[in-house]
Amino acid sequence: MKRHLLSALTLALLASVSGMAGAAEKSVKPSKPTSGIAVEYIDPAVRAQDDFFVHTNGKWLATTEIPADKASWGSFAKLHDDIQPQLRAIIENAAANASGNADKQRIGDFYAAFMDEARLEQLGVAPIQADQARIAALKDxxxxxxxxxxxxxxxxxxxxxxxxxxxxxxxxxxxxxxxxxxxxxxxxxxxxxxxxxxxxxxxxxxxxxxxxxxxxxxxxxxxxxxxxxxxxxxxxxxxxxxxxxxxxxxxxxxxxxxxxxxxxxxxxxxxxxxxxxxxxxxxxxxxxxxxxxxxxxxxxxxxxxxxxxxxxxxxxxxxxxxxxMSKQFVETNFDFYGKTLSGVTEMRPRWKRGVSATEAALGESIGKVYVEQYFPPEYKARMDVLVKNLLAAFKQSINTLEWMTPATKKEAQAKLAKFTTKIGYPNKWRDYSSMTVKRDDLLGNVRRATEFRYNYEVNKLGKPIDRDEWLMTPQTVNAYYNPEMNEIVFPASILQPPFFDPKADDAVNYGAIGGVIGHEISHGFDDQGAQYDGDGNLRDWWSEADHKNFKAKTGQLVAQYNAFSPLPGYNVNGELTLGENIGDNSGLAVAYKAYKLSLKGKKAPVIDGLTGDQRFFMGWSQVWRMKMRDPALIQQIKTDPHSPGQYRANGTMRNQPGFYDAFGVKPGDKMYLSPKDRVIIW
Missing domain, CATH: 1.10.1380.10 (Neutral endopeptidase , domain2)
Incomplete structure (x- = not known):
């Protein structure tokens, strides 16, 4: 039960955009940049000023069906799904070419055990009988x-x-x-x-x-x-x-x-x-x-x-x-946890489940090969430049805050200066040599993999902090902020639209991946992260006046999101989602400042009839393109600290002054909030 604040369903970019630095930017800047906006999905019948999420994604929403084996579908789910064949090839290649390589042997044997359905049918209930007997033997x-x-x-x-x-x-x-x-x-x-x-x-x-x-x-x-x-x-x-x-x-x-x-x-x-x-x-x-x-x-x-x-x-x-276990157990389990709780009508293909299970057990072994094949070293340097650009914009933003006292601004700057950035993959890979994997013992493999992770954690006690450790594998489509390390981490999982488009003009990339990077930085200063100092310790570095002002602003944000109702009778929980909503609103605001700085006073081109500012905000809206089944949506509302996708788009836009200017949003428009009601925190 780790108390790390992870930003789930948040994606990191693995390349830079232009306007940043040197040769790296030139390699991705096209001579005739595209807009990067999926204009085919824009619904002109819905005004941007009334529902920006549907305006940007309306035709996609109207024509896209959630796959039968998915609880939801959208940008993140699709890109995660696109990676699965790559991981399958890595795993199957490991199985076919182990020849004395212990890492490949473990990967191959684990996957083979999962795919051996005949063996599982033969075993029936046998894999759990020893544990059943252990429980049955309890006398007191x-x-x-x-x-x-x-x-x-x-x-x-x-x-x-x-x-x-x-x-x-x-x-x-x-x-x-x-x-x-x-x-x-x-x-x-x-x-x-x-x-x-x-x-x-x-x-x-x-x-x-x-x-x-x-x-x-x-x-x-x-x-x-x-x-x-x-x-x-x-x-x-x-x-x-x-x-x-x-x-x-x-x-x-x-x-x-x-x-x-x-x-x-x-x-x-x-x-x-x-x-x-x-x-x-x-x-x-x-x-x-x-x-x-x-x-x-x-x-x-x-x-x-x-x-x-x-x-x-x-x-x-x-x-x-x-x-x-055997088919009866798998299907009966899915009947409730898949169909009833998430609304999914079909199980994922067995090979995809096998890839997931193998990844869960041997993630960094697979990740090492994934990085070699899909993450060239120069991507890490490019991403580093982009993150530094966003950090610089955040630093400037702190200095302009009207609600924060000078002494607390100084503390905030000190914390920001101590941020650690990890990009792509760990400096050292996990050693799985002590894990036993057997080709004919799937459940035993799963249990031994879990115990391996357990021992890995317990063995940390009494030892120095491992500052090279990663809490996600390189192939994870996500990113996170860890307050105890005061670090932002961006796995090497993706390099394609809508998060980053190397053929596109800067605006969409700043709005999409720039907003995501800004989101992770902002987690260091959300209602939870702000309680930690730059060394990762819980310490109150705020003045009484700052606490009061911050609480007033976050209270406004809670009220805004409490009013959103994705299903009749189910409203977003503004308190549960507060940290992520701060991350979205502050992250996009900082990305917008970074985008403006990248222009260096020049006017952005108009592409596809869209200005640079319009493309910036549409880039963010594209990221949260998503459809979700009702049971899964209810589960998200009850358990997930993230707001549903449409509110990560619309809820964030309503607080961005630049959005009003870009689309001419005026009183009477459904997206309009009066200036006094807009929440600007960082």
Whole structure:
């Protein structure tokens, strides 16, 4: 349970745009640049001033069907899907040409084990029988800590989880962090919002799915046990913190010496748990993310019959293993988690699932080859120039803030100066030599890969901070900001429109990938990131006046997004999405300044009948082109700190003064906000 603030569904560019520096820019600047705008998708029937997202993407929205095996479809999903054949070729080539190369052998054997459906049908329930017996053998609740520690180690969900990360108040040390876990549904609301018909229906179908899965695994009392399991998980849901509460890093920082853990949860054998997790002797304190949850969990466990707890752990075992077992388990699992929760009608082809599983286990081994084939070294240098350009614009932006006091501006500049940028791929690759992969043991491979990652994390304790570590693989279509490292990270995953178009004029690239880079920089100064200093420590570097002004602005932003309703009865949660909304609004504002600086006083050309400023803002809107199935959209609203795509476009535009000028937005237009209501933070 790492408390890193990752910007999911955010993409990084792997090349520069012109107007930046030297030879690198010349290699991508075309003699006759295109607009980079997918003009074929523009819907002229919808005014840009009334719905900019639909104006830019309307014809795409009207003609595009979400693929049957996808919960959503858009720019990110398509580019991720486009990469899959590349990764498949890397994996299959590794399998065919291992010849003594241990890395290739592991990749090939893992994928082969996944693709061997005949073997999985032959094994049936056998892969989980040893764990089933372990759970069935429980005689006393005193044995639960050892079982939970084992489940933590091999990746089976349990009511207690932990991870290893930097101490938020001493970023020079690694620390173990305990947190809430253990639900089979995406959020506590699925259990507790009884007046929501859609969530109630999902809960009812969840219970049916549990019964089916347990029956497949040999449980003669599956129906009764399923009912008891849902009741138990409902009790857990009642005591868990909400997604909004979990966003507060100060509230979540609760330092406990090991000797004081029993006082928080007297009925739990903490000494046994710590020994079984491998933490004993490695730490003298831990961070407890949600103390009230642990205190209440003690009573919930005490009040729950042992047989119910055993049924619950059997269910979590089966649920975690199902995707890696025989066809019946795979299809029954998909029937609920794919069809019911996400609205997906077909499973992904088996080879794509095999690629995903192999990547999850051996991501950097695959990434190393991916970089060699698809990320020339000069791309890293080009991206470095572009990021520096955005950082320079952010530095200028801080100096112009009217709401921030001079002393706090100085602190903000000091933090910005300490930013670390990682581009493309890590300086050193992970060593998987201690991981055993067997060609005839898929679930065993998955468990051993999980335990490998577990040991990798635990072995950090007591050692210096590894500042070369990456939290994403190079082939991941994403980017992130890590507050404890004060770093922005851009994996080497993509180099194609709509995020970057080497044939296009600068405007669209600044609006698209420039906005994304600005987004990641802004995470260092959103409502969470701003609580960390330049060294990655939780420290209040704000004056009282700054806090007041910042809260007023973020409160306005919360209210704006709370008003957005992507589905009847389901509004965006402005508090849950606040950090990402700050990132979008501030990131695009900074990218716009960087674009203006790149022009060096010259007037941008008109291309496809669009001015430079118009292309800039349309570039951002193209990035968030997306359609989503209703069940998946509900799940996003309940669990995801990002707003749905249309509001990442429209919600951001309404706060950008340049957008009003570019498209002549006036009072009475649906996109219009009065100047006093526009939120400009960074």
């Amino acid at each position: 609740k005193k044995e639960l800590p050892a079982l939970i520690a084992y489940m933590n180690r091999v990746g089976i969900s349990a009511p207690i989880d932990f991870g290893v990360h930097q101490d938020n108040k001493d970023s020079t040390k690694y620390v173990a962090d305990f947190g809430q876990s253990g639900l089979g549904l995406p959020d506590r609301d699925y259990y507790l919002k009884k007046d929501d018909a859609k969530l109630a229906d999902a809960l009812a179908k969840y219970e049916v799915n549990i019964a089916k899965m347990l029956a497949l695994a040999g449980d003669a009392n599956a129906t009764a046990n399923a009912k008891a399991i849902v009741a138990f998980e409902t009790e857990i849901a009642k005591i868990q913190w909400t997604k909004v509460e979990l966003r507060d890093p100060v509230k979540a920082y609760n330092k406990y010496e090991l000797a004081k853990l029993p006082a928080m949860m007297p009925g739990y054998d903490w000494n046994g748990y710590l020994a079984a997790t491998g933490l004993a002797g490695k730490v003298d304190y831990v961070i407890v993310g949600q103390p009230t949850y642990f205190q209440a969990l003690d009573k919930v466990l005490a009040d729950t019959p042992l047989e119910t707890l055993k049924a619950y752990f059997q269910w979590q075992l089966v649920r975690s293993a199902a995707p890696y």
